[in-house]
Amino acid sequence: MALALYHPEHGYYRRTEGPWGFEGKDYYTALDCGPLLGEALALRLEAAWEELGRPARFTVLEPGAGRGWLGRDLLTAAREPFSAALVYLHRDDNPAARRAAEGALAPWLEAGQARFGTEAETLEPFVGAVISNELFDALPAQPWRWSGAAWERELLTEAGSSWQVADPGEAGAWFAARAEGGLEPGDGSIWAEALPTLVRTLTRTLKTGLFLTIDYGDAAAKLLAKGADLRRYKGHVVDGDWWEGLGDSDLTADVDFTRLRSLLEAEGMAGVASKSLGRWIREHAPLAEWETRWQEVDAPDRRARMENLLALTLPGMMGDRFKVLEGWRR
Numbered sequence: 001m002a003l004a005l006y007h008p009e010h011g012y013y014r015r016t017e018g019p020w021g022f023e024g025k026d027y028y029t030a031l032d033c034g035p036l037l038g039e040a041l042a043l044r045l046e047a048a049w050e051e052l053g054r055p056a057r058f059t060v061l062e063p064g065a066g067r068g069w070l071g072r073d074l075l076t077a078a079r080e081p082f083s084a085a086l087v088y089l090h091r092d093d094n095p096a097a098r099r100a101a102e103g104a105l106a107p108w109l110e111a112g113q114a115r116f117g118t119e120a121e122t123l124e125p126f127v128g129a130v131i132s133n134e135l136f137d138a139l140p141a142q143p144w145r146w147s148g149a150a151w152e153r154e155l156l157t158e159a160g161s162s163w164q165v166a167d168p169g170e171a172g173a174w175f176a177a178r179a180e181g182g183l184e185p186g187d188g189s190i191w192a193e194a195l196p197t198l199v200r201t202l203t204r205t206l207k208t209g210l211f212l213t214i215d216y217g218d219a220a221a222k223l224l225a226k227g228a229d230l231r232r233y234k235g236h237v238v239d240g241d242w243w244e245g246l247g248d249s250d251l252t253a254d255v256d257f258t259r260l261r262s263l264l265e266a267e268g269m270a271g272v273a274s275k276s277l278g279r280w281i282r283e284h285a286p287l288a289e290w291e292t293r294w295q296e297v298d299a300p301d302r303r304a305r306m307e308n309l310l311a312l313t314l315p316g317m318m319g320d321r322f323k324v325l326e327g328w329r330r
């Protein structure tokens, strides 16, 4: 998965042309559905800025920022006086995404309110927020399965996928401790080796502020009961044939929210909790105000906004499958 996504020449996320969006592309994210996620996020971050005592500068770092659309929607929606304190940092070494982001963020790049960083860059700790959308599901992940007698890992062979007995090390202890009612044959999950390092790097850039991530996944126990599962997206079709079209399809794995939370707490983050995207939107978006405002726009625009809201909140769409995890560096 690491090579398929991040090989410097052949990796899916190292391509020079973007595979995102609806028509003729591979997959879309919440940002393709409209600007409402960014609008709700602007209000959430404004509240965080208030809670921190209105610092003169509020830096927002977005790792895995892709095309920069969340940053664009956030910067568009942010209101005075919060917007005067807001500085947005885009971080993603994906060349196609970076090129798209140069266009999406152009007005703020020119004004010095947005800037690009690289994944290797070490930042001075700042006051503000670290936000991400679908970053952690793109981390290379190893599928593991309990056979009833031993742990097996899924490997790539010439014939495709093959499950072979191996020592899961730390992952085995984690899975065994989280399986509710004990492990059953076929139970399994994925293990993202790079997760602790990434969590450490990101949380250490926060002097004080909010860590907020949006992604799909579940609690460790639920993932184990579901069974290990890597997904491949190609042309908006999703399947489990991750070994097909390597470097030419998106590979993605559920985020283990229990592990993410435990790693954040180990880094000293406080109040770490997650909820469904639908509930988070209902909590932070001014739904009544939006409804009144939408009465004033023309019918196609009103419909687009309504569809955007439904995509984010309906349980069958992103409302339940996606979670928002928040934690604080006090």
Ligand SMILES: C[S@@+](CC[C@H](N)C(=O)[O-])C[C@H]1O[C@@H](n2cnc3c(N)ncnc32)[C@H](O)[C@@H]1O
Binding pocket: 013, 029, 030, 031, 063, 064, 065, 066, 067, 091, 092, 093, 094, 097, 119, 132, 133, 134, 135, 138, 139, 198
């Ligand atoms: C599924 S895409 C999501 C893009 C965007 N956030 C969106 O919602 O459209 C995942 C992105 O994360 C980037 N990525 C993966 N690991 C990263 C890391 N350690 N730091 C920064 N970006 C990373 C990839 O290059 C890719 O562009």
